[in-house]
Amino acid sequence: MRLWFKVNYFGKRRMKIGSVLVTGANRGLGLEFVRQFLALPTPPEHVISACRNPDGAKDLHDLKNKHKNLSIVKVDLNDTEHLEEAVKEVEATLGNSGLNLLINNAGIASRDNLDTITAEEMMRHFRVNTVGPLMVTKVFLPLLRKAAGSGGEGASINQATVCSISSGVGSIGENDSGGAYAYRTSKAGLNMITKNMSIDLKKDGIIVVSIHPGWLKTDMGGPNATMEADVMAKKIIDLMGTFTSDEFTGKLYHFSGRVMQF
Numbered sequence: 001m002r003l004w005f006k007v008n009y010f011g012k013r014r015m016k017i018g019s020v021l022v023t024g025a026n027r028g029l030g031l032e033f034v035r036q037f038l039a040l041p042t043p044p045e046h047v048i049s050a051c052r053n054p055d056g057a058k059d060l061h062d063l064k065n066k067h068k069n070l071s072i073v074k075v076d077l078n079d080t081e082h083l084e085e086a087v088k089e090v091e092a093t094l095g096n097s098g099l100n101l102l103i104n105n106a107g108i109a110s111r112d113n114l115d116t117i118t119a120e121e122m123m124r125h126f127r128v129n130t131v132g133p134l135m136v137t138k139v140f141l142p143l144l145r146k147a148a149g150s151g152g153e154g155a156s157i158n159q160a161t162v163c164s165i166s167s168g169v170g171s172i173g174e175n176d177s178g179g180a181y182a183y184r185t186s187k188a189g190l191n192m193i194t195k196n197m198s199i200d201l202k203k204d205g206i207i208v209v210s211i212h213p214g215w216l217k218t219d220m221g222g223p224n225a226t227m228e229a230d231v232m233a234k235k236i237i238d239l240m241g242t243f244t245s246d247e248f249t250g251k252l253y254h255f256s257g258r259v260m261q262f
């Protein structure tokens with residue numbers, strides 16, 4: 001009860017973000033993040049939805065017709081060559097301000113086991129779930145640094161944060177069921193990137209975290225999943241609102257707020 005109060009109270013009170021960019025924003029949890037940010041009592045001035053096929057992102061275009069603060073930009077994690085173009089577009093949208101929050105949400109998952117796993121499947125997951133978020137974060141760093149200001153003291157979600165949507169399945173310490181080689185290792189790699197970047201970016205005042213969103217009713221999670229994506233997006237936004245100093249950086253969080261083992 002006490003944790004619930006803390007998360008929700010601080011989440012609501014402190015969540016006043018100037019700008020947020022969400023990858024994989026055309027469907028699933030990413031689309032719900034966009035919806036929930038737009039629905040905040042004080043929505044961000046800029047909600048930037050990134051997806052690999054903007055022309056086909058009907059839900060985002062419908063939202064854009066209603067919300068002037070929403071923009072759509074192309075980001076394909078399999079094609080890191082064009083990322084600089086996305087940065088230029090985002091820079092033009094933000095004007096003089098930096099980027100406060102980057103949510104590395106896009107991801108893929110397939111089922112495999114020791115008999116079925118292939119080298120190609122491993123590399124495909126590594127490319128999208130591990131290398132992609134690293135390269136996206138790298139190109140947006142100048143804008144994140146700009147938002148963080150002079151950095152050092154007072155890091156907070158309202159300044160600059162990188163939040164990667166990982167998975168409990170990527171936790172080495174909490175793995176007790178085996179299987180899913182490609183997904184597990186790619187998310188474990190993502191968690192290492194979170195830890196590593198949290199150290200490298202501490203001096204800049206940028207918070208870097210991984211979050212496990214639970215089992216969600218999306219294309220990835222399937223209809224038997226235990227939670228709705230819109231409810232979880234809201235919950236995670238509230239959780240992110242509690243990241244108010246650099247003591248929160250460099251961790252893998254369960255959506256409940258519990259710090260998980262890497």
Ligand SMILES: NC(=O)c1ccc[n+]([C@@H]2O[C@H](COP(=O)([O-])OP(=O)(O)OC[C@H]3O[C@@H](n4cnc5c(N)ncnc54)[C@H](OP(=O)(O)O)[C@@H]3O)[C@@H](O)[C@H]2O)c1
Pocket residue numbers: 023024025026027028029030051052053075076077078104105106107108109128165166167168212213214215216217218219220221222225
């Ligand atoms: N669902 C769960 O139960 C669950 C559990 C734990 C963690 N997660 C994590 O939560 C995040 C969101 O998952 P979800 O359930 O919303 O999955 P989803 O419904 O399958 O949506 C995945 C999103 O990622 C995008 N994407 C895939 N490959 C991409 C690429 N190469 N470049 C850019 N975007 C790409 C997809 O875009 P397209 O439409 O273009 O394919 C889509 O927008 C993922 O990182 C996932 O690993 C999910």
